[in-house]
Amino acid sequence: MGSRDILVVSAHAADYCTRAGGTIARYARAGWSVHVIVLTYGARGESGGYWKSSPDGTVEECEAIRQAESQAAADVLGATIEFCGFKDYPLIIDEDRTRMLTRRVLDIRPEIVLTHWLDDPTNVDHQVTSRAVVRAVTNASQIGSFPSTPAHHFPNLYFFESTVPMSEFNNFSPDTYIDIDETYEVKAEAIKRFACQPQLVFYYQHFATHRGFQAANWAKRTIQYAEGFVRYLPLVRTAFPLTEREPQQETERR
Numbered sequence: 005m006g007s008r009d010i011l012v013v014s015a016h017a018a019d020y021c022t023r024a025g026g027t028i029a030r031y032a033r034a035g036w037s038v039h040v041i042v043l044t045y046g047a048r049g050e051s052g053g054y055w056k057s058s059p060d061g062t063v064e065e066c067e068a069i070r071q072a073e074s075q076a077a078a079d080v081l082g083a084t085i086e087f088c089g090f091k092d093y094p095l096i097i098d099e100d101r102t103r104m105l106t107r108r109v110l111d112i113r114p115e116i117v118l119t120h121w122l123d124d125p126t127n128v129d130h131q132v133t134s135r136a137v138v139r140a141v142t143n144a145s146q147i148g149s150f151p152s153t154p155a156h157h158f159p160n161l162y163f164f165e166s167t168v169p170m171s172e173f174n175n176f177s178p179d180t181y182i183d184i185d186e187t188y189e190v191k192a193e194a195i196k197r198f199a200c201q202p203q204l205v206f207y208y209q210h211f212a213t214h215r216g217f218q219a220a221n222w223a224k225r226t227i228q229y230a231e232g233f234v235r236y237l238p239l240v241r242t243a244f245p246l247t248e249r250e251p252q253q254e255t256e257r258r
C-alpha cells in the first residue's frame with residue numbers, strides 16, 4: 005500500500021483531535037500520512053483552564069502552552085502538525101491566508117480534507133475556517149490558481165462535528181460515520197494533552213458514545229465509539245459505496 009495523504013484544518017488547538025482524532029489515528033495506523041494545520045491557538049476563546057489558573061497570564065504564554073499541548077496530541081495520534089499562529093476570537097481569513105491554504109492543498113495533494121462544519125453561529129471561528137477551506141479546496145481545483153503550479157488538485161472534503169453539544173442548533177446531521185473502536189483509547193489519551201480544556205475529556209467521550217450508538221444502529225452491528233462527518237462534494241464512483249455491516253480489518257479497508 006502506497007502512502008496517501010489526509011489534510012485536517014483546525015481553527016483552534018484542540019478541534020482536530022476532539023472531532024476527528026479517532027479517524028486520524030485509524031488512517032495513520034493504516035499507513036496514511038495525516039497532516040494537521042492549526043490556524044490559531046485558541047488562546048482568547050478556548051483556553052479557559054489557563055486563564056482560571058493564571059489570572060495574570062499573557063496571550064503569548066497561553067499560545068506557547070497551547071502549541072505544546074496540540075503538538076503532543078498530534079504525536080499521540082501519529083499525525084504531523086503545523087501552526088499558522090493567527091489570532092483567534094475573532095479569526096480573520098483574508099486573501100493572503102486563503103491563498104496560503106490553497107497552496108498547502110496543492111503542496112500536500114491530499115485525497116481527503118477534513119475541517120469544520122459550515123454553520124456554527126455560536127463559534128464563528130469554526131465557520132470562518134470551514135468557508136476558507138471550501139474556498140481553498142475549490143480554488144486548488146482550478147488550473148491557473150497558482151500559474152507556476154499548473155497541476156490542479158481536487159480532494160474529497162468532509163466536515164467534522166460542529167461545536168458540541170449544539171449539533172441540532174448548528175444543523176449538523178452526519179451522513180458518514182467512522183467506527184473508531186480500535187483507536188478510541190488513542191484519541192482519549194491525546195485529548196488528555198489539552199490541559200487548558202479539561203472539559204474536553206467528558207464532552208468527547210459523551211459524543212463518541214452518542215455517535216457510536218447512532219452508527220451501530222445504522223450498521224446493525226456492535227460499535228461503541230464513532231465520529232460523525234458530513235460529505236460536501238458529490239461522490240463519483242463506478243458503483244455505490246456500501247455500509248460495512250461487519251467489522252473491517254485495516255488491510256481490507258483500503
Ligand SMILES: [Zn+2]
Pocket residue numbers: 015016019046050130
Ligand atoms: Zn475551536
